[in-house]
Amino acid sequence: MSDVTAPPVLEVRGLSIAYATRGGTVHAVRDASLEVRAGETVALVGESGSGKTSLAFAVMRFLDANGRVTAGEIRFHGADVLALGPAELRRLRGARISMVFQDPQTSLNPVLRVGEQVAEVVREHLGLSAGAARARVLELFAQVNLPDSASIADRYPHELSGGQQQRVLIAMAFACDPELLIMDEPTTGLDVTTEARILDLIADMKARHRPAILYITHNLGVVARFCDRVVVMYAGEVVEEGPVARVFSRPLHPYTRGLLTSVPRLDWSKRDGTLTAIEGRLPGLVDPPRACVFAARCPERIDRCLEVRPGPEPALGGGFARCLRAAELADFRFGGRRGAGDSEPTTTPGAALVETRDLRCHYPVRRTVADVFRGAAPRAVRAVDGLSLDLHRAATLAVVGESGCGKTTLGRAIVGLLDPTAGEIRVDGQRLPGLARRRSRELRRRIQVIFQNPEATLNPQKTVGQTLRRPLQLLGLARGRVAEARVLELLRAVHLPEAYATRYPHELSGGEKQRVAIARAFAAEPDVIVCDEPLSALDVSVQAAILNLLVDLQRRSSTAYLFISHDLSVVRYLADRVAVMYMGKLCEIGSAADLFAPPYHPYTEALLSAIPIPDPAARQRKVRLEGPVPSPIDPGPGCRFHSRCPRKVGAICEREEPPAQEARPGHVIHCHIPLAELRQIAPVVEYREETVR
Amino acid sequence: MAVLGTGSGGDGEVAMTTATVAIGAPARTRHRHALRAVPFTLLAGIAIVGLFALLAAVGPWVAPRDVESHSSARLQAPSSAYWFGTDRYGRDMFSRVVVGSRTTMTMAVSGTLLGVAVGLVIGLVSGYVGGRLDELLMRIMDIFMAFPSLLLALLVVAILGANVVNAMASIGIVFMPRVARVVRSATLGIRHAAFIEAAEVRGEPTPHIIFREILPNLWPPIIVEGSIRLSYAVLLSVSLSYLGLGAQPPTPDWGLMVSKERAFMVQAPWVVLFPAGAIVALVVGVNLLGDGLREWLMAWKSRDE
Structure with missing residues (x-):
């Protein structure tokens, strides 16, 4: 893989970075060291606040004005990066070191054609003529699989999808054959199917150009896919480092273990036990702990951990962990056995609690002046287009799909934030009025919601107590002393x-x-x-704790969840039944166990194949979807998925609505492919049985 | 960036500073940090505006001489007896400038408060309810904004009649659409925040959502806008008085003094210099206060992130 004798392309030694803020000096990175050798991909893994992005920005000399390197050195091919002048830096950046940022939307200049933006890099650093630069751009675009590269090059960023924009940025990063490539969460924010294809592309470009890559991510599943070594950061320190195979099979640092176990495995459900969550929160970085930085949250902590800063303990199989107990903790088993009680249903499906019947939510598209002149009929975005679902008491129905599939719209219609265009929603057989304000107090009490973004979900001007007391008062559940007591009870419950x-x-x-x-x-x-992606804005370690909490509260209260998510591993863990949506329609619905095993809907198959699995030993069959999700404005008849379906039968898929085929009682697949044929499909994901890690 | 920021004065000051504290710093810890970082401009603004506010409150009792009694000492130059000199009726200019603080401050502050209060409600309702009501309200506001400020103020006073109360009302009417715009756009910014949607799902009545959920989050932009408005209000109120449409003689008012005494400007410059100086000082003070407030609130905001 990499040449061990050659000097590293990037060498970071004892790096410390501090930011001056009003609240004091934030020591974002402390004594961090890592190296990236030629042709090697090193993953820099950490959650928010771990300092991983600060480190990368320091390498590029991109630190914010209030940030500075307080100690340590950064060497690029042995040369001191911190000592470079502006002219030398300019020659380095973009040409020998390049970077791909997280958000493609803000990384591209919206007023320049994307081809010109890439050409500029080539002209500047390689001194090519305009014609040669253009040719190089088209060649690069072809390499990153942008279809019809000439026409893409002449487009503006807003005319491209998120995945295409990221491809342009990757083309730009590779434009001058850099020796070092820094990628800062390049797939975060993209849909899983797009993410999978971008990761394939990065792996492909890596094989072709062989740069050294520093890949920054919080997603361990991505790391397992194509990285050689992993550096785990926590609260500004490197806590563990080692080859991917070793770190995933024998993680030594309790934090690394926590990260690995807090991602639910795809063959795990809530019946198999609770997830191992990392309790507590990140230490303050104004005055970071002197001893072990993870001690406060560590399940393996001994008294000495609070007094001594652990040195790097070498690990068998390569790398090190900064943990006093690394040697004793060497034994690690991930997960446990596969659940026995998986097939047993938790609930006896009686009458459904919430039913939607042929629910439709259409957003009218504003007619342009040209439309009016042309006499074009008013058009609509069919976000939800004829959905019939049942949600049973004390059960969890998960709705999954890519962004724009209508899952969020479905949730909003049920909680009464938007008025459905047609169809109905019933609760205990009673028809629900559209908007929340038209529903009775009792109905409003019975349906509640949890939103995605924790930052916006609470009114910043209200105390937690006020926030919790309000629904009690408004819904007439408690007041005065009783309400106070109830608030405390609720806090304890969470x-x-x-x-x-x-x-x-x-x-x-x-x-x-x-x-x-x-x-x-x-x-x-x-x-x-209705839980609308309640975990997706949270760090992995926090996700596990919230997931456990949701399971626990459901057991105690018999509340039903409509769980909207794009994360299939979370869905597999939490859900009893899963509905897969695509462009406003149902593709497949069934119990969680049914859905994750053949027969699959071809779309489900692709989704499963795209999940990043944090286990290099897991086998995942490669199914990739071409192109972006088509426009949801007045889609034609036939199967909505036909334009991207890798198993398209033929013209019938474009013309006729796919039939509902019942594979097992309660497991329905909407597809033209006969069930018998769907049953032949091999499983997408296979874990090695009883993997000993 | 030179920004016309301003602050508040008189009774308004008390109200506004308490509001600031209430929004920005719920937490005790934040109070401490915030107080340590009070910008100099804010302190200077508070000092100047505070002085005028004090004069407005206690002016008549501290003024050395009665402001309306004539004397034979006409057009006297500033001296130890008459610090700012006297006017053509022999009235003490110092006393008149001191006492004159009251009409200007009252007109400017209450006009601003009126404009902010009405504009606030219109902006909140327009931004939250949206749709046709929003269109209607905003088009009405556009009509008001189509007139230059002073012209609209003149029009209002001309219709209602020239006195201090009507001048104040005219300032309020001039400011209302501008405040409404600012508040509406701030409302739109959090209109779809999850906590607002949570309130809707819960079935909160619209007034509760508007005034209890949204409004508390809008105080920073409202305070900044209000302080900008206040500096214009000072200018507008003295302009109205100068044109004879605000305070009426013999009330000591800075605008009125400049207007009535300007015939003697050449032989006795102090009769214009001191009231005009007071106007300038107050406007500068209000701007410093507003700038400082804005800086202070921004600092809070960035701390939160």
């Missing part, structure tokens, strides 16, 4: 200290805010809670 009642949201971490939001939903003692 594992928050009672003292939090007087705190304001800005004093809480993201996970804590989400706990308050959960408590607010449960305050109404609802029958159903």
